[in-house]
Amino acid sequence: MAKKKTKSNKAPKRKIKKPDFKLSSQQKLVLGSFLVILGILLCIAFISFFFTGEADQSSLSNFTNRESETQNWLSKSGAWLSDLFIQRGFGVASFIFSGLLFLSGVYVLMDIAKAKLRKHWFWGLFIMIWVAILFGFFGDKNDILGGTVGFEINMFLQDYIGKIGTSLLLLFGLITYLAIRFKVTFQSISKLFTSAKKDLKDEFSKANDEFSIPLDNNLSKEAEAIKTAFDIPLENKKAPVKKESKPEAPTPLEVKVTEEEQEEDLEMKVETVAEEQSETDNLANKLVEDFGQFDPTLELSNYQFPPLDLLKKYDTEGITINQEELEENKNKIVETLNNYKIGIASIKATIGPTVTLYEIVPEAGVRISKIKNLEDDIALSLSALGIRIIAPIPGKGTIGIEVPNKNSTIVSMRSVIASKKFQTSEMQLPIALGKTISNETFVVDLAKMPHLLMAGATGQGKSVGLNAVLTSLLYKKHPAEVKFILVDPKKVELTLFNKIERHYLAKLPDSEEAIITDNTKVINTLNSLCIEMDNRYELLKNAMCRNIAEYNAKFKARKLNPNEGHQFLPYIVLVVDEFADLIMTAGKEVETPIARLAQLARAIGIHLIIATQRPSVNVITGIIKANFPARIAFRVTSKIDSRTILDGSGADQLIGRGDMLFTQGNDVIRVQCAFVDTPEVERITDYIGSQKAYPEAYLLPEYVGEESGTSLDIDISDRDKLFKDAAIVIVTAQQGSASLLQRKLKLGYNRAGRIIDQLEAAGIVGPFEGSKARQVLIPDLLALDQHLENESP
Numbered sequence: 001m002a003k004k005k006t007k008s009n010k011a012p013k014r015k016i017k018k019p020d021f022k023l024s025s026q027q028k029l030v031l032g033s034f035l036v037i038l039g040i041l042l043c044i045a046f047i048s049f050f051f052t053g054e055a056d057q058s059s060l061s062n063f064t065n066r067e068s069e070t071q072n073w074l075s076k077s078g079a080w081l082s083d084l085f086i087q088r089g090f091g092v093a094s095f096i097f098s099g100l101l102f103l104s105g106v107y108v109l110m111d112i113a114k115a116k117l118r119k120h121w122f123w124g125l126f127i128m129i130w131v132a133i134l135f136g137f138f139g140d141k142n143d144i145l146g147g148t149v150g151f152e153i154n155m156f157l158q159d160y161i162g163k164i165g166t167s168l169l170l171l172f173g174l175i176t177y178l179a180i181r182f183k184v185t186f187q188s189i190s191k192l193f194t195s196a197k198k199d200l201k202d203e204f205s206k207a208n209d210e211f212s213i214p215l216d217n218n219l220s221k222e223a224e225a226i227k228t229a230f231d232i233p234l235e236n237k238k239a240p241v242k243k244e245s246k247p248e249a250p251t252p253l254e255v256k257v258t259e260e261e262q263e264e265d266l267e268m269k270v271e272t273v274a275e276e277q278s279e280t281d282n283l284a285n286k287l288v289e290d291f292g293q294f295d296p297t298l299e300l301s302n303y304q305f306p307p308l309d310l311l312k313k314y315d316t317e318g319i320t321i322n323q324e325e326l327e328e329n330k331n332k333i334v335e336t337l338n339n340y341k342i343g344i345a346s347i348k349a350t351i352g353p354t355v356t357l358y359e360i361v362p363e364a365g366v367r368i369s370k371i372k373n374l375e376d377d378i379a380l381s382l383s384a385l386g387i388r389i390i391a392p393i394p395g396k397g398t399i400g401i402e403v404p405n406k407n408s409t410i411v412s413m414r415s416v417i418a419s420k421k422f423q424t425s426e427m428q429l430p431i432a433l434g435k436t437i438s439n440e441t442f443v444v445d446l447a448k449m450p451h452l453l454m455a456g457a458t459g460q461g462k463s464v465g466l467n468a469v470l471t472s473l474l475y476k477k478h479p480a481e482v483k484f485i486l487v488d489p490k491k492v493e494l495t496l497f498n499k500i501e502r503h504y505l506a507k508l509p510d511s512e513e514a515i516i517t518d519n520t521k522v523i524n525t526l527n528s529l530c531i532e533m534d535n536r537y538e539l540l541k542n543a544m545c546r547n548i549a550e551y552n553a554k555f556k557a558r559k560l561n562p563n564e565g566h567q568f569l570p571y572i573v574l575v576v577d578e579f580a581d582l583i584m585t586a587g588k589e590v591e592t593p594i595a596r597l598a599q600l601a602r603a604i605g606i607h608l609i610i611a612t613q614r615p616s617v618n619v620i621t622g623i624i625k626a627n628f629p630a631r632i633a634f635r636v637t638s639k640i641d642s643r644t645i646l647d648g649s650g651a652d653q654l655i656g657r658g659d660m661l662f663t664q665g666n667d668v669i670r671v672q673c674a675f676v677d678t679p680e681v682e683r684i685t686d687y688i689g690s691q692k693a694y695p696e697a698y699l700l701p702e703y704v705g706e707e708s709g710t711s712l713d714i715d716i717s718d719r720d721k722l723f724k725d726a727a728i729v730i731v732t733a734q735q736g737s738a739s740l741l742q743r744k745l746k747l748g749y750n751r752a753g754r755i756i757d758q759l760e761a762a763g764i765v766g767p768f769e770g771s772k773a774r775q776v777l778i779p780d781l782l783a784l785d786q787h788l789e790n791e792s793p
């Protein structure tokens, strides 16, 4: 029963497929021209009928006889068709039919919407019958004006509603046609009459004055427009209605009508008011129009990014599945857990480059902590190092057991750099670190981290990791966009990057080597970086930007004036290999600026990468840890070290050789670090180094340690070597401020302050005036030259 019911319910729902009447372009051409020609032929036959119709009457009955002759311009068919349509049909109104055929042909040819055509046909046939009846009303049975149909319908109507009824019905038909087809209203007609009457009146009075003015010209535009609406069935009808809004006939009724009509027909133009632009915006737009956006890479516009071929392909690349090993490991895991009475509902394996993840779903009622405690037992039964149990895997509801593969595969730098994920990444500072356990390329954004702490026992892959980070950036960033400060106390790890000093490195103005190997220089560099940070914040504040990306975008759009100290700011990445050594020798002096930078530098594009062998608490202090949420742990020797770096165990169970754990605050992800060998780095740096470079490395602001600062130097010989440059800057800008010197000459605050004091002593700037800039006492550079000449002995 129930079945039957559902069947009967469903039956009506079945859709009947409509036949598809879509014509191809060729079919449209054929059909369209057929209709056009048919329309023309009919029209010719109809016209001919008025001249030849009578003569052809006799031959109509002999249609099949080829001998009989016809006068119609289209011969027998013409005679027969016109007799059918005009004589026995609708009279002269039949022309409408031929017109409709012609119009249909045009519509098909030009592929115009069918809905409009349907309307034309409906109203065309309507008016055809109406005209036929109208002529039939006045004519007799054989009258060709109304045709037989017109006459017969008329007779029929007259039998039932009489002559008056028929004429009223005809009038009603006409009103209906005009009202619906041309949207004519009572008001528009009455208005037509009023305005026409008024115009006529005016013209008559004028004519009386001037004697001769042709009447026809004097119909008002409105009258003409309505007239047109009656004559031609076109869309023009909108125009006259609009014009009625002229306040010529100010009766209240008319005003209302006008409003209604406007609502219907007037299209409203919405004009959006452009936001007022400030003077600088206008100037910037003009500059961008004239010169295009500022291109920071212009100075090295021919710079070529290193090609992929410089990186090596490895034979051991690509994962090979060892089915036996998988099966064996699975059995051992199941067995070991069974020994402890832990049942497994399901098990699944994901093979990565160095480890395979076995995901197990324990049977209901098993405590997770119980499995977690069996880590060592499972490691024992699998007789493998580096087993890690993740219980549960976040977001998955399973327990993961990571087991190292017997034959690990190398993840080449080439494969991660070539990956789509890296190549198409839109990150600010993308780093391809390696591959995850599910063999996906792992790309992170250093700008988002915003600083990175790397730790791992010696020989576990830190230096390779650092090289992978630097290589990633070299493959993605133009020398104008990123600068590195490399600190390498071991003196050998990063020396290769010396070759790209003038492309990618930043250094202190007075230092010879860009790569810093001396610990005392590190202190100066870090402090200098703090000054650069303060300067950049000042620039951002003046430009009203919240971060470097916004600032650079604004600078590129030429909205910031370089004469006010603005410039395109490259990202600065500080890399410290062997941080422990630094802390040992310099202690607080290093820790303070590092902590300051770590806390504040994220917005202005300074990012720190710090690597250490010894992740003990006296090296990675609380304040540093707090500011380095992103951490990479290579293999460490003890659980305590693992806890220091990751805030949890796990790093002690890694297998080394680039096997690492990455965390950015919450999840810990196991990644096999990409391997980049020294010869590969050498090839890359050679390739970049051989290209045109900047005249010198990116200069950091000068930092002069407090202890080397001297008090006011009034003695000319003791003046700063930038004294003259500073004087020129100050006189040119006519502004005696230390921060101007800091920006223009890239000086530290202390040195700039000292130079200002010297300028005061030399009588170039006035005395200190609180928060206001000092007065400049020399009006121009010529006067400055004379002033300094007079001074010198």
Ligand SMILES: Nc1ncnc2c1ncn2[C@@H]1O[C@H](COP(=O)(O)OP(=O)(O)OP(=O)(O)O)[C@@H](O)[C@H]1O
Binding pocket: 410, 411, 456, 457, 458, 459, 460, 461, 462, 463, 464, 465, 613, 657, 658, 659, 672, 673, 674, 675, 676
């Ligand atoms: N991602 C990797 N893939 C394969 N092998 C690696 C990987 N990373 C490191 N290794 C191997 O480990 C060796 C040591 O790596 P690396 O020099 O980076 O160690 P380290 O942690 O910097 O040691 P140290 O602190 O003593 O400098 C490399 O020579 C290489 O053979």
